[in-house]
Amino acid sequence: MFADRATITIYAGKGGDGCVSFKRGKGLPKGGPDGGDGGDGGSVILVADENVGTLLDYRGKHDWRARGGRPGEGAQRYGAGADDIELFLPPGTLVYDDHTSELLWDLSPGDRITAAQGGKGGLGNEKFKSATNQTPRQSTKGEPGETRRLRLELKLIAEVGLVGLPNAGKSTLLASTTAAAPKVANYPFTTLNPQLGIAELDASRRLVIADIPGLIEGAAGGAGLGHEFLRHVERTKVLIHVLDMVPDKDDPVSNYKSIRAELGQYAPALLEKPELIALNKADLFVDEQELTETITRLRTGLELADDRVLVVSGAARQGLRELLEAAWKLVHPAGNTQPGWAASPA
Numbered sequence: 199m200f201a202d203r204a205t206i207t208i209y210a211g212k213g214g215d216g217c218v219s220f221k222r223g224k225g226l227p228k229g230g231p232d233g234g235d236g237g238d239g240g241s242v243i244l245v246a247d248e249n250v251g252t253l254l255d256y257r258g259k260h261d262w263r264a265r266g267g268r269p270g271e272g273a274q275r276y277g278a279g280a281d282d283i284e285l286f287l288p289p290g291t292l293v294y295d296d297h298t299s300e301l302l303w304d305l306s307p308g309d310r311i312t313a314a315q316g317g318k319g320g321l322g323n324e325k326f327k328s329a330t331n332q333t334p335r336q337s338t339k340g341e342p343g344e345t346r347r348l349r350l351e352l353k354l355i356a357e358v359g360l361v362g363l364p365n366a367g368k369s370t371l372l373a374s375t376t377a378a379a380p381k382v383a384n385y386p387f388t389t390l391n392p393q394l395g396i397a398e399l400d401a402s403r404r405l406v407i408a409d410i411p412g413l414i415e416g417a418a419g420g421a422g423l424g425h426e427f428l429r430h431v432e433r434t435k436v437l438i439h440v441l442d443m444v445p446d447k448d449d450p451v452s453n454y455k456s457i458r459a460e461l462g463q464y465a466p467a468l469l470e471k472p473e474l475i476a477l478n479k480a481d482l483f484v485d486e487q488e489l490t491e492t493i494t495r496l497r498t499g500l501e502l503a504d505d506r507v508l509v510v511s512g513a514a515r516q517g518l519r520e521l522l523e524a525a526w527k528l529v530h531p532a533g534n535t536q537p538g539w540a541a542s543p544a
Contacts (some may be wrong), residue, residue: 202352204256205296208314211239211266211280213340216320219272220333231334232274233322237267239343240280242314244293246305247286251404253350256285264314267340270322277319285313287350294349304353313348317341356394356408357529359434361461363453366440367478369393371512372409375522397522405525408434436528437473438521443492444482451499472528475500475507476521481514 214236221229242264262285268277287293289307294300303311318341326334360368376395393409439457441450454475461468477496483489497507508524510517 202253204253204350205260205347206256206285206350207261207345207347208242208285209261209263209345210241210314210316210343211264212342213237213239213317213319214267214269214277215339216322216325216337217270217272217275218323218335218337221273230332231323231327232272233324233337234270234272234274234276235322235325236270236319236340237277237279238319239267239316239340240264241282241312241316241343243282243284244303244305244309244311244313245284245286246289246291246307246309248289248307250286250288252288253291253352256350264316264343266343267317267319269340270319270337274322274324276322279319280316282316288352290353292351292353294351296347296349299349302348314344314346317343356406357435358405358407358438358525359436360407360409360438360440361457362440363442363457366442366453367512368409368440371440371476371478371510371518372407374512374515375518376407399522399526403526405522405529434471436525437468437471438476438525439473440476440478441496443477443479443496449499450477450496454500473506474521474524474528475502477507477509478512480509480516481511 216236217233219231219233221232223229242262262283264283265280267280270277287305289305289309291305292301293303293305293311293313295302302313303309305311320338320340323334323337326336328334360371362368372393372395375397395407395409397405397407399405439454441454443450458469477493480489483492493509497504500507505524508517508521510521512518
């Protein structure tokens with residue numbers, strides 16, 4: 199099960215109370231104050247962990263409490279402080295105050311946020327002695343810990359971005375490889391906002407894929423969905439250029455070069471991202487020889503290694519496994535089988 203929303207209440211621990219105590223012993227009928235301070239309460243820490251990919255743990259348990267600090271004791275014994283508790287969340291989690299809907303934090307990998315501060319321990323009477331008050335009978339209570347009610351929303355960070363001209367078949371490809379249900383139709387700009395889906399290669403491997411709005415010439419200058427499109431592309435690790443092998447006009451190789459030109463104008467670093475080419479709509483070829491000749495011509499024109507140019511059909515679900523495996527190897531070049539997106543608990 200994939201969970202992308204949860205509401206929880208977090209309670210930091212109360213500080214321990216300070217102690218009122220006086221030294222007692224032979225020869226000390228009027229011993230001085232020796233009450234120790236209380237220990238600090240535990241805090242609640244939010245940790246953005248790349249090995250966590252779901253909010254499922256927070257759907258079944260809504261209250262998370264840190265322990266309180268121990269009270270101080272006589273003989274200048276200080277109370278023990280309580281351990282903090284850590285809540286491990288996926289990077290990309292948006293943390294809102296559930297009462298005000300204020301966005302508190304947008305978690306990035308490695309973030310550690312003290313979401314609820316533990317209470318400070320109280321002072322023992324030892325701290326109140328002075329030249330004019332040598333036998334203080336005063337101490338302070340430990341401070342209460344903070345309490346917050348938080349709304350968690352997981353904003354998936356796409357690992358793979360599908361790019362291409364309008365009507366290249368990106369939405370169909372996303373729908374065929376994931377459980378996403380983007381709008382699919384035969385007219386430009388069907389996708390106006392990025393659509394996300396999760397492709398499960400097996401129990402321990404997942405890819406977060408984004409279908410990004412179609413790119414047109416002049417996008418780097420803000421034309422069409424321009425900057426909005428390119429801003430989302432920047433966040434992905436790998437690009438899959440989806441090329442329509444049977445476009446109404448223009449040649450797929452020219453379309454590919456047009457896309458690359460817009461990426462380079464916006465940010466040259468985008469041209470350095472690992473990429474795959476998906477020659478889409480192979481199912482529309484009736485003649486096998488024509489399909490073979492078209493593939494050969496396009497591979498030659500693209501001037502890329504054959505393992506970076508794959509033939510697929512989103513509509514007929516052809517070649518999709520090979521495409522996902524190739525994308526996985528680019529996202530995880532070390533061959534790690536336990537990526538940042540861990541398998542969801544059953």
